[in-house]
Amino acid sequence: MLYYVDLAFNGLVFGCMYALMAVGLTLVYGLLRILHIAHAAVYAFGAYVAVIVANATGAIALGVIAAMGAAAVLGIGIYRFLYAPLLAYPPYVPMIASIGLLVFMEDGFRIAFGEQGLTFARNPYPTQLHEFLGLTVNTVQIAIVVAATVCLLLLASFTARTRIGIGWRATVSDPRIAESFGVDAIKVRYLNFAIGSALAGLAGALIGVLNNFVEPTMGFVVSYKALAIIVVGGLGSLRGMLIASLALGLVESYGTIFVGRFLDRDAIAFLFLIAVLIARPRGLGGMKTA
Amino acid sequence: MSAYVTSVLAIMGINVMLAVSLNMISGFCGQFSLGHAAFYGAGAYGAAFFAAAGTPLPVALLAGVIVAGLLGLVVGFAALRLRADFLAVTTIGVSFLFVGFVRKQPWLGAEMGISKIPASGLGSEGNTLLIIACALVTVAASLYVDRSWMGFAFRAVGDDEETARTVAIPVSSYKLVAFTLGTAIAGLAGGLYAYFTQFIVPDSFGFILSVALMAMVVIGGTGSTLGVVAAAILLTLLPEMFRFINEYRLLIFGGLLVLVMRFAPGGLAGLARALILRLRTS
Numbered sequence: 030m031l032y033y034v035d036l037a038f039n040g041l042v043f044g045c046m047y048a049l050m051a052v053g054l055t056l057v058y059g060l061l062r063i064l065h066i067a068h069a070a071v072y073a074f075g076a077y078v079a080v081i082v083a084n085a086t087g088a089i090a091l092g093v094i095a096a097m098g099a100a101a102v103l104g105i106g107i108y109r110f111l112y113a114p115l116l117a118y119p120p121y122v123p124m125i126a127s128i129g130l131l132v133f134m135e136d137g138f139r140i141a142f143g144e145q146g147l148t149f150a151r152n153p154y155p156t157q158l159h160e161f162l163g164l165t166v167n168t169v170q171i172a173i174v175v176a177a178t179v180c181l182l183l184l185a186s187f188t189a190r191t192r193i194g195i196g197w198r199a200t201v202s203d204p205r206i207a208e209s210f211g212v213d214a215i216k217v218r219y220l221n222f223a224i225g226s227a228l229a230g231l232a233g234a235l236i237g238v239l240n241n242f243v244e245p246t247m248g249f250v251v252s253y254k255a256l257a258i259i260v261v262g263g264l265g266s267l268r269g270m271l272i273a274s275l276a277l278g279l280v281e282s283y284g285t286i287f288v289g290r291f292l293d294r295d296a297i298a299f300l301f302l303i304a305v306l307i308a309r310p311r312g313l314g315g316m317k318t319a
Numbered sequence: 320m321s322a323y324v325t326s327v328l329a330i331m332g333i334n335v336m337l338a339v340s341l342n343m344i345s346g347f348c349g350q351f352s353l354g355h356a357a358f359y360g361a362g363a364y365g366a367a368f369f370a371a372a373g374t375p376l377p378v379a380l381l382a383g384v385i386v387a388g389l390l391g392l393v394v395g396f397a398a399l400r401l402r403a404d405f406l407a408v409t410t411i412g413v414s415f416l417f418v419g420f421v422r423k424q425p426w427l428g429a430e431m432g433i434s435k436i437p438a439s440g441l442g443s444e445g446n447t448l449l450i451i452a453c454a455l456v457t458v459a460a461s462l463y464v465d466r467s468w469m470g471f472a473f474r475a476v477g478d479d480e481e482t483a484r485t486v487a488i489p490v491s492s493y494k495l496v497a498f499t500l501g502t503a504i505a506g507l508a509g510g511l512y513a514y515f516t517q518f519i520v521p522d523s524f525g526f527i528l529s530v531a532l533m534a535m536v537v538i539g540g541t542g543s544t545l546g547v548v549a550a551a552i553l554l555t556l557l558p559e560m561f562r563f564i565n566e567y568r569l570l571i572f573g574g575l576l577v578l579v580m581r582f583a584p585g586g587l588a589g590l591a592r593a594l595i596l597r598l599r600t601s
Binding site for chain 2: 062064111114115118120121122123124125126128129130131132133134135136137140249250253256257260293294295296297298299300302303306307
């Protein structure tokens with residue numbers, strides 16, 4: 030029995046990580062209708078920044094904060110120099126460019142930092158165990174769940190209560206009308222990429238700390254799962270995205286136990302995606318906008 | 320021909336077949352598929368399975384074509400229900416699902432792949448000639464389709480599905496035809512590859528290959544058969560001509576994709592067209 034609860038908790042941790050990744054993708058899709066595949070490169074970039082800063086300063090927390098900042102800057106750069114000039118073309122053009130950027134950056138990480146990846150010099154957190162309602166969990170797992178919850182709640186209240194947040198939602202639902210009401214659509218896009226990328230950087234950094242390992246291709250599979258999540262969630266819907274993230278975490282966690290003999294973990298995730306899409310071609314999400 | 324030249328020519332022929340067949344699906348018909356390597360793999364595994372069981376070459380190749388084409392038909396049905404960007408993500412899923420499935424099947428050799436594929440009996444030069452012949456037929460077929468009524472219908476579907484439907488083009492049937500045709504050719508390429516290497520492993524058919532094939536299509540110029548052929552040949556030869564490129568192959572592939580999309584979304588064919596236009600007007 031406890032074993033299944035353990036699995037559920039594990040699924041929850043991964044679900045939270047997917048949610049942090051998928052927020053950025055959902056926001057970018059909602060605003061620009063671009064499948065931002067290079068988001069995975071931002072995630073891996075965050076992990077690299079975290080490990081390098083943490084090893085240089087000795088403080089992992091500092092590394093994680095630096096990762097968020099650096100990822101935000103990278104995200105803004107991607108929008109400014111890659112997507113902004115491509116918005117006039119059909120959607121496959123920015124999508125293919127995005128795949129190109131992902132492949133390019135991942136190989137760049139491999140060439141710059143080596144194929145074997147990097148580890149944290151001093152990282153006590155994954156082995157700090159806590160007893161919690163009979164579950165044994167480590168500090169990083171708790172940090173991931175807490176970080177995802179706090180970030181998503183902050184984001185929700187930001188978009189619901191602040192002026193710029195409301196402008197943001199207005200732009201997502203109808204850019205022209207929002208603009209005629211005086212919302213600066215360009216500023217909204219920058220904000221969008223900054224926040225989404227910072228969260229991806231955070232996810233990458235925390236997963237790096239959890240595994241005590243950062244490697245060039247770490248973003249690859251996660252990115253496609255995050256894409257799968259936003260598609261299953263019904264592109265552009267934050268609520269659907271959240272449900273889909275947690276569901277995928279759980280499906281993977283249990284799936285590896287029950288059908289792991291026939292399919293590997295990644296294949297289970299995509300089988301889930303394809304099954305949901307065939308049953309509901311528009312995804313799970315009900316709401317159209319954030 | 321030296322052994323090296325025959326093997327480079329064989330790989331080139333296979334890449335041409337794959338890129339041209341992907342171009343039929345994505346370029347002509349506008350259905351962006353990022354899982355083409357899975358159909359190639361399905362063909363290779365289908366052919367290898369039958370070849371290892373002792374069937375003659377044509378039967379094994381046909382088996383590969385049928386396996387890949389059937390899988391393509393199934394994915395084509397998914398394409399009927401899904402919007403363009405959903406389809407791209409779903410085909411990525413097909414790519415991962417294929418490798419994940421094959422990897423866990425003991426009867427397909429699991430991680431170790433299938434290694435007891437008998438020789439084709441044609442010799443290595445004969446193999447290469449067969450592959451090149453198939454590649455030429457594929458290119459000719461693609462040029463023919465492009466000029467035919469079917470090619471016109473494909474383009475209509477790719478340009479604007481709703482309008483195509485309004486002028487009574489059966490959009491669904493044409494999408495299925497495009498998928499089945501393109502994936503069956505990829506399956507044939509897979510069967511030829513299985514006979515060529517006599518040894519296949521799941522990782523040869525992964526997502527990276529799907530991306531490389533899409534790179535050939537978009538760098539060549541989406542929808543242009545000759546442009547895609549040129550890009551397939553170029554992208555196969557470049558790493559061979561410059562050894563140092565091989566180490567940075569992915570870096571260069573990725574970089575090229577970004578640069579082509581950013582500065583010349585029409586690809587090589589688009590550049591050539593612009594050049595011809597300029598020469599004519601001046």
